[in-house]
Amino acid sequence: MKLIHVVAAAALVTALPLALTAQDRDRLQRDRLQIDTTVSIERQGSVDLSLVSGRIRVTGWDRRDVKVTASIDEGSLKFNANPSRVTLSVDHRDGSRRRHRNLGDARFDVFVPRGTRLILEAVSGDIIASGVQGEIEAGSVSGDVSVTGAVRDVSLESVSGSVHVSQVTGNLSAESVSGDVRAEGINGNVEASTVSGTVRLLGIQTRYVRTESVSGDIIYTGNIDPAGKYDFESHSGSLRLNLPRGAGAQFEVETFSGDVDSDFAITMQPGERKRKKGRFEFSIGDGKARVSAQTFSGRIIINDTSTDSPTRRD
Amino acid sequence: MTENMSCDAIDAVLPDYLERTMEPVLRQSAEAHISSCLRCSALVRDLGRITAEARMLPELVPSRDLWKGIDARIAAPVIPLGAGQAAPRTAPPRRVRPAWMGIAAAALMMSTAGVTYFLTARTLTPARIASGIAQPAPAVVLPVAESTSAAGIETSPAVRRAAKGGGVASFASETSQVRDAQTDVVYGREIEMLQRIVRSRKAQLDSSTVTIIERNLRVIDAAIEQSRAALARDPASGSLSDQLTRVLDKKVELLRTAALLPAST
Numbered sequence: 331m332k333l334i335h336v337v338a339a340a341a342l343v344t345a346l347p348l349a350l351t352a353q354d355r356d357r358l359q360r361d362r363l364q365i366d367t368t369v370s371i372e373r374q375g376s377v378d379l380s381l382v383s384g385r386i387r388v389t390g391w392d393r394r395d396v397k398v399t400a401s402i403d404e405g406s407l408k409f410n411a412n413p414s415r416v417t418l419s420v421d422h423r424d425g426s427r428r429r430h431r432n433l434g435d436a437r438f439d440v441f442v443p444r445g446t447r448l449i450l451e452a453v454s455g456d457i458i459a460s461g462v463q464g465e466i467e468a469g470s471v472s473g474d475v476s477v478t479g480a481v482r483d484v485s486l487e488s489v490s491g492s493v494h495v496s497q498v499t500g501n502l503s504a505e506s507v508s509g510d511v512r513a514e515g516i517n518g519n520v521e522a523s524t525v526s527g528t529v530r531l532l533g534i535q536t537r538y539v540r541t542e543s544v545s546g547d548i549i550y551t552g553n554i555d556p557a558g559k560y561d562f563e564s565h566s567g568s569l570r571l572n573l574p575r576g577a578g579a580q581f582e583v584e585t586f587s588g589d590v591d592s593d594f595a596i597t598m599q600p601g602e603r604k605r606k607k608g609r610f611e612f613s614i615g616d617g618k619a620r621v622s623a624q625t626f627s628g629r630i631i632i633n634d635t636s637t638d639s640p641t642r643r644d
Numbered sequence: 645m646t647e648n649m650s651c652d653a654i655d656a657v658l659p660d661y662l663e664r665t666m667e668p669v670l671r672q673s674a675e676a677h678i679s680s681c682l683r684c685s686a687l688v689r690d691l692g693r694i695t696a697e698a699r700m701l702p703e704l705v706p707s708r709d710l711w712k713g714i715d716a717r718i719a720a721p722v723i724p725l726g727a728g729q730a731a732p733r734t735a736p737p738r739r740v741r742p743a744w745m746g747i748a749a750a751a752l753m754m755s756t757a758g759v760t761y762f763l764t765a766r767t768l769t770p771a772r773i774a775s776g777i778a779q780p781a782p783a784v785v786l787p788v789a790e791s792t793s794a795a796g797i798e799t800s801p802a803v804r805r806a807a808k809g810g811g812v813a814s815f816a817s818e819t820s821q822v823r824d825a826q827t828d829v830v831y832g833r834e835i836e837m838l839q840r841i842v843r844s845r846k847a848q849l850d851s852s853t854v855t856i857i858e859r860n861l862r863v864i865d866a867a868i869e870q871s872r873a874a875l876a877r878d879p880a881s882g883s884l885s886d887q888l889t890r891v892l893d894k895k896v897e898l899l900r901t902a903a904l905l906p907a908s909t
Binding site (some may be wrong): 451453489514544565566 | 852870883
């Protein structure tokens with residue numbers, strides 16, 4: 331009997347760890363496919379999220395915690411958190427380090443304290459950030475990037491997706507290759523570029539704008555600060571500048587084969603006009619700001635926003 | 645015993661890792677991470693490839709040596725001590741003329757700035773718009789060479805004319821053409837190198853992304869051709885030259901973006 335007890339005990343001792351290991355393995359597998367957790371982060375901490383395909387959604391809230399809800403169809407989630415930084419990414423390999431054949435979508439829903447710095451990256455996934463009121467650096471290759479409510483430095487990029495950004499107090503850099511760039515309600519320096527997409531800058535309050543495109547149109551509706559510098563360049567896209575009636579600026583307008591239309595009375599001071607093959611300078615209002623508009627074949631349209639101009643379009 | 649490093653830590657030590665100046669223990673940790681991380685291994689591989697490509701580039705040299713001329717003008721004559729008036733000077737002392745010095749300094753600065761520009765233009769950082777600072781038009785110091793054709797880049801009429809050294813009506817026009825030809829050479833090399841990298845990465849990128857990149861490169865190429873054609877008709881036009889530079893910049897920027905895109909798989 332004693333021998334039977336010993337064998338049974340030995341079997342139990344051997345089997346228990348095996349059973350626990352299986353349970354652990356299940357739990358770990360579940361954790362790798364799904365995360366639902368809340369961690370604390372210090373003020374001005376940063377949250378770094380990246381995935382291949384799927385969607386990243388980040389929302390600012392008034393709590394001091396970061397709440398992460400994430401899932402992935404294939405592969406595993408890699409989550410790390412310390413008081414200053416939270417990171418979440420995907421790993422499309424299995425335990426043997428072989429890559430999964432099917433890359434499933436990942437979905438990240440993250441709440442962060444307002445003021446958190448965000449670094450968001452996706453390959454074919456969309457990125458949405460709202461109300462975070464911190465610095466944001468976001469880029470997607472083929473997904474859309476949409477940001478509302480950010481401060482200081484905001485840098486957004488997409489290759490084929492669109493970039494939409496609104497309510498930024500700070501410096502904005504927005505780039506796309508074929509997607510459209512739309513920036514609205516920006517109070518700060520603005521730099522926007524695209525190759526074939528359209529750049530729309532609406533409700534802009536700034537002293538510095540620099541935009542460029544190759545074939546895409548550029549539309550600017552915003553202020554002209556007396557100390558401001560505004561540069562618009564396109565090769566074949568049109569440039570539309572919708573300016574307030576009281577705007578005062580020295581314009582340098584240049585086009586090789588495009589047309590120039592202006593609602594504003596163009597005042598040429600003696601010696602001011604330097605017309606030469608599609609290049610000329612003129613002033614409106616007090617002429618303090620500097621505005622440069624250059625195209626190769628695109629049309630240049632300067633609208634007065636207080637009139638119903640037939641060429642006006644936002 | 646190695647400590648597991650994060651991607652951020654790898655980013656921070658990457659220059660030391662590539663230069664092989666890391667502590668052995670740290671290097672071991674870095675290697676362990678890189679071997680198991682898709683992102684970091686791709687980054688290291690890409691940087692290695694770009695470094696190898698950069699090594700193959702020819703050395704940049706100024707088109708002429710300015711120093712001899714400057715040195716001849718600023719070198720003070722050696723006068724023996726005590727010689728005083730008894731020893732007549734064989735030649736009058738050269739005076740440093742501020743105007744000439746200014747020109748020489750400006751030329752030297754342009755030369756240095758040109759080299760610096762082209763060296764920094766080949767850095768690995770994706771092209772970003774520097775905040776508040778417009779991208780400078782490149783000052784070109786490379787000699788005109790026939791290497792554009794060798795590099796497989798279509799040469800513009802300006803290049804061919806400049807390379808042949810054919811007669812040009814005015815000095816301004818000639819200067820402009822030579823400048824444009826030099827610009828073409830430099831951009832041609834840069835573009836060719838980036839195209840090689842992008843071609844090698846094509847399989848790693850999503851096919852729809854590749855299609856979009858190629859489509860937009862065609863848009864830029866059309867703009868380049870239009871600018872070149874206009875410039876051929878009006879070779880002295882600074883604004884057309886600037887226009888061409890801008891679209892060439894755009895092409896370099898797009899190729900750099902494509903070269904550094906994350907893999908889709």
